Amino acid sequence: MNAPVVDLRSDTVTQPTPGMRAAMAAAPLGDDVFGDDPSVNALQEKIAGMLGFEAALFVPTGTQSNLCAILSHCQRGDEYIVGQMQHCYRWEAGGGAVFGSVQPQPLEHQPDGSLALADIEAAIKPDDPHFARTRLLALENTLGGKLLPFAYIERATELAQRKGLARHLDGARLFNAAVAQAAQTGGEIRTEARRIAQRFDSVSICFSKGLGAPVGSALCGSRELIARARRIRKMAGGAMRQSGLLAAAASYALDHHVDRLAQDHVLARRLAEGLAGIDQLQIEAPQTNMVFADLVGPARQQSAALLEHLAGQGVLATGLYRLRFATHLDLDAAGVDRAVVAIRQFFAR
Numbered sequence: 001m002n003a004p005v006v007d008l009r010s011d012t013v014t015q016p017t018p019g020m021r022a023a024m025a026a027a028p029l030g031d032d033v034f035g036d037d038p039s040v041n042a043l044q045e046k047i048a049g050m051l052g053f054e055a056a057l058f059v060p061t062g063t064q065s066n067l068c069a070i071l072s073h074c075q076r077g078d079e080y081i082v083g084q085m086q087h088c089y090r091w092e093a094g095g096g097a098v099f100g101s102v103q104p105q106p107l108e109h110q111p112d113g114s115l116a117l118a119d120i121e122a123a124i125k126p127d128d129p130h131f132a133r134t135r136l137l138a139l140e141n142t143l144g145g146k147l148l149p150f151a152y153i154e155r156a157t158e159l160a161q162r163k164g165l166a167r168h169l170d171g172a173r174l175f176n177a178a179v180a181q182a183a184q185t186g187g188e189i190r191t192e193a194r195r196i197a198q199r200f201d202s203v204s205i206c207f208s209k210g211l212g213a214p215v216g217s218a219l220c221g222s223r224e225l226i227a228r229a230r231r232i233r234k235m236a237g238g239a240m241r242q243s244g245l246l247a248a249a250a251s252y253a254l255d256h257h258v259d260r261l262a263q264d265h266v267l268a269r270r271l272a273e274g275l276a277g278i279d280q281l282q283i284e285a286p287q288t289n290m291v292f293a294d295l296v297g298p299a300r301q302q303s304a305a306l307l308e309h310l311a312g313q314g315v316l317a318t319g320l321y322r323l324r325f326a327t328h329l330d331l332d333a334a335g336v337d338r339a340v341v342a343i344r345q346f347f348a349r
C-alpha cells in the first residue's frame with residue numbers, strides 16, 4: 001500500500017474529522033435566509049462573543065467576507081488602504097472595485113509584513129474633489145505566515161482612528177496569530193485573539209484554513225455594520241439555506257481546533273529545521289504554520305522539476321521561485337519527515 005499523500009499546498013486541504021462530521025450530522029437546521037437556522041445563529045453568536053463584537057455573519061468564503069466588509073465600510077468612489085500582498089487586494093480578483101466601485105490604494109509592505117505608518121499617513125487623501133475619499137484601512141494577520149507585531153497594530157489602528165478611517169482586519173488566520181502571540185506574551189490564546197480583534201471595526205475569520213472546517217468564514221462587527229453586510233452577502237449570492245450543516249463544523253472547530261494550532265506551528269519549525277543546510281534553499285524561520293523556501297542560485301529555475309519530483313514521492317507543495325509549505329491538522333511529524341527526505345533527495349541528485 002502506498003503511504004498517504006503529504007499535502008503541504010495549503011491548510012485548506014484538510015478533511016473534516018469524525019468528530020466534526022458527527023457534529024454536522026447532529027446539527028439542528030433551518031432556513032438561514034429567514035434567520036431560522038439555529039446552528040448558524042449559534043455560530044455567529046459564538047464567534048462574535050469570542051472576539052468581543054456585537055454581531056457576526058456566516059459566509060461561504062473569506063473572499064466574500066472581505067468583500068462584504070469593504071462594501072459595508074465604503075461607498076462608490078471611496079478607497080481603502082491595503083498592502084500589496086494582502087488577500088483582499090491581490091488575491092480576490094479585484095472584487096471591491098468590480099462590485100463596489102471601491103478603489104484600492106495598495107502600499108508596499110515592510111519586511112515584517114506591516115505597512116509603514118508614514119506610508120499610510122501619506123496615502124490618506126485630503127477632502128478635495130480631485131481625490132477618492134479614503135475611508136478604510138485594511139490589515140491582515142497573519143500575513144504570509146507572519147505575525148503582525150501587536151504594538152504595530154495598536155499604532156496603525158490608532159492612526160486610522162485619528163484620521164477618521166474605519167479599520168478592517170483580514171484575520172483568515174487570526175487564531176494562528178493568537179497562538180504565536182500567546183507564545184510571546186505568555187497570555188491565553190483566546191485573550192490574545194480578542195485583544196487583536198478589538199483594535200478593529202470588523203474582522204474576518206476563516207474556518208476552512210487551519211481550523212479545519214470544510215467551508216466557511218465569518219465577518220464580525222457592530223450590529224449596524226453586519227446588517228449592511230447581510231444585504232451585500234445576499235447581493236453576492238452568499239445567503240444560504242440549511243447552512244447550519246456547515247456552521248456546525250465551524251462551531252466544532254472553534255471548540256476543538258484552536259489550541260491544537262500550536263502543533264501546526266511545531267511541525268512548521270520541524271520542517272524548516274529539516275531543510276536547514278540545503279545550499280539551494282534559503283529558509284525563512286517560520287512564525288506560524290507556513291514555511292517559505294526561496295530557491296537560490298541555479299536552483300532558482302528548478303521549482304517545476306522539484307515539485308514534480310516531490311509529487312512523484314507523494315509530497316505536494318506550491319511555488320515558483322519561492323516554495324510554500326503549509327502545515328495543518330491532517331499532517332503529522334512522519335509526513336513532515338517524508339517531505340524533508342524527498343526534498344533532500346532532489347538536491348542530492
Ligand SMILES: *Cc1c(COP(=O)(O)O)cnc(C)c1O
Pocket residue numbers: 060061062063064066087088140170172173206208217
Ligand atoms: C484564504 C484567505 C482568504 C480567502 O478565503 P477563501 O475562503 O479562499 O475565499 C482571505 N484572506 C486570507 C488572508 C486568506 O488566507
